[in-house]
Amino acid sequence: MFELVVETDFSAAHNLREYKGQCEKLHGHNWKVQVVLKAEKLDKLGMVMDFREVKSIIGEIMNKFDHAYLNELADFKVLNPTTENLSKILYDELKNTLPPGVKVSRVTTWESERCGAIYFE
Numbered sequence: 001m002f003e004l005v006v007e008t009d010f011s012a013a014h015n016l017r018e019y020k021g022q023c024e025k026l027h028g029h030n031w032k033v034q035v036v037l038k039a040e041k042l043d044k045l046g047m048v049m050d051f052r053e054v055k056s057i058i059g060e061i062m063n064k065f066d067h068a069y070l071n072e073l074a075d076f077k078v079l080n081p082t083t084e085n086l087s088k089i090l091y092d093e094l095k096n097t098l099p100p101g102v103k104v105s106r107v108t109t110w111e112s113e114r115c116g117a118i119y120f121e
Helices: 053-065 083-095
Strands: 003-015 025-038 103-110 116-119
Touching: 003 053, 025 083, 053 083, 053 103, 053 116, 083 103
Parallel strands: none
Antiparallel strands: 003 025, 025 103, 103 116
16 A cells, blocks of 8 residues: 655634634634545556645645635534544545545644644545
């Protein structure tokens, strides 16, 4: 099994509904996202996938989150915009855009240097 790792970041605001504490108030983060893709076989060039293509796909997904108020996005109308839910949403969106043979291994979303959440299946 081969794995490929790409990191990106974005800035966004949110507030946690029904949370009893500071995070219930509107606040922002400079989020860092790490995407790990996996494949059993390499392509004819010896790659899981071209990094440029991976960055492009991730960039398109991140565009809707960057400088947004997450609570107003359709994804978070029902779900609380937690770091855990954000990781799962990013995972789900990625898995639907990858070529055959390439799968998402995991997505880690960091809301600060010391706090993050991982989603994988």
